[in-house]
Amino acid sequence: xxxxxxxxxxxxxxxxxxxxxxxxxxxxxxxxxxxxxxAPAAVDRVGLIQTLYAxxxxxxxxxxxxxCVDAKVNTPESRALLRAERDRIxxxxxxxxQARDRLDGVIAHSExxxxxxxxLESESALSSSA
Amino acid sequence: xxxxxxxxxxxxxxxxxxxxxxxxxxxxxxxxxxxxxxAPAAVDRVGLIQTLYAxxxxxxxxxxxxxCVDAKVNTPESRALLRAERDRIxxxxxxxxQARDRLDGVIAHSExxxxxxxxLESESALSSSA
DNA sequence: CTAAAACCTCACGTCGGCGTGAGGGGCAAG
DNA sequence: CTTGCCCCTCACGCCGACGTGAGGTTTTAG
Numbered sequence: 001x002x003x004x005x006x007x008x009x010x011x012x013x014x015x016x017x018x019x020x021x022x023x024x025x026x027x028x029x030x031x032x033x034x035x036x037x038x039a040p041a042a043v044d045r046v047g048l049i050q051t052l053y054a055x056x057x058x059x060x061x062x063x064x065x066x067x068c069v070d071a072k073v074n075t076p077e078s079r080a081l082l083r084a085e086r087d088r089i090x091x092x093x094x095x096x097x098q099a100r101d102r103l104d105g106v107i108a109h110s111e112x113x114x115x116x117x118x119x120l121e122s123e124s125a126l127s128s129s130a
Numbered sequence: 131x132x133x134x135x136x137x138x139x140x141x142x143x144x145x146x147x148x149x150x151x152x153x154x155x156x157x158x159x160x161x162x163x164x165x166x167x168x169a170p171a172a173v174d175r176v177g178l179i180q181t182l183y184a185x186x187x188x189x190x191x192x193x194x195x196x197x198c199v200d201a202k203v204n205t206p207e208s209r210a211l212l213r214a215e216r217d218r219i220x221x222x223x224x225x226x227x228q229a230r231d232r233l234d235g236v237i238a239h240s241e242x243x244x245x246x247x248x249x250l251e252s253e254s255a256l257s258s259s260a
Numbered sequence: 261c262t263a264a265a266a267c268c269t270c271a272c273g274t275c276g277g278c279g280t281g282a283g284g285g286g287c288a289a290g
Numbered sequence: 291c292t293t294g295c296c297c298c299t300c301a302c303g304c305c306g307a308c309g310t311g312a313g314g315t316t317t318t319a320g
Contacts, residue, residue: 055229
């Protein structure tokens with residue numbers, strides 16, 4: 001299929017697909033006239049790339065991970081790389097849960113101000129002069 | 131305390147603190163000569179800001195949330211805002227868990243290729259020519 | 261008093277993941 | 291042939307959270 005169809009099927013922009021090629025994440029074949037041609041499997045590939053981007057990984061990192069994911073490479077280094085990125089994601093989840101809990105606490109407080117709770121330890125007197 | 135000390139205590143850069151002021155997230159008092167002076171509570175404040183930044187919130191969003199967190203504002207709108215941001219974080223967590231699980235699957239596969247599992251549905255023949 | 265820190269205000273640089281034209285080719289239908 | 295749609299390659303724009311000087315003032319230690 002050509003780039004427009006892949007874009008339509010995956011929901012990502014044509015520009016983004018060209019960008020993925022630039023980053024060597026998804027390199028299509030070319031017709032004689034220079035047009036890009038993608039195999040059907042490219043749809044799944046784009047989905048994976050999107051998932052990883054959504055997890056906050058950079059193009060470079062994804063580029064490093066893809067060969068492992070494709071199971072074309074399976075060395076101790078590649079496994080370490082996979083675990084490292086997994087752990088980074090884990091940390092990020094931890095941070096997000098922390099922020100969410102914080103907001104949940106505020107929400108609970110704003111809805112039921114019955115208790116004089118101080119789960120948000122003291123936010124007052126933010127500045128002082130001289 | 132002055133900006134350098136706050137920076138040291140919180141681990142964020144002096145530049146970042148000035149930026150927070152620019153964004154109206156943390157506005158310190160000033161001495162006659164123009165130097166910033168922060169109250170001790172500013173340490174916690176910076177921690178909160180950092181937590182929210184780490185959760186992927188923008189300066190603008192944090193600015194909107196802070197009055198609610200400070201419990202200075204408690205309107206239906208502010209509560210809706212809090213919930214909306216909480217839900218965004220929830221979604222982000224979902225995405226991250228998805229990505230992590232994906233990597234976990236790959237890791238499991240790379241370590242024990244005993245099972246002919248296909249949890250990563252077909253990643254092959256990525257491109258075709260003409 | 262003097263020198264070194266620490267502070268101040270501009271104001272431009274960076275980086276990543278694209279958006280958005282500009283300007284021009286390829287290909288099927290009528 | 292021509293209309294029209296999809297495709298191509300540059301190449302600049304953008305945005306947010308700061309980094310990084312430049313050039314000058316204030317505070318502090320000796």
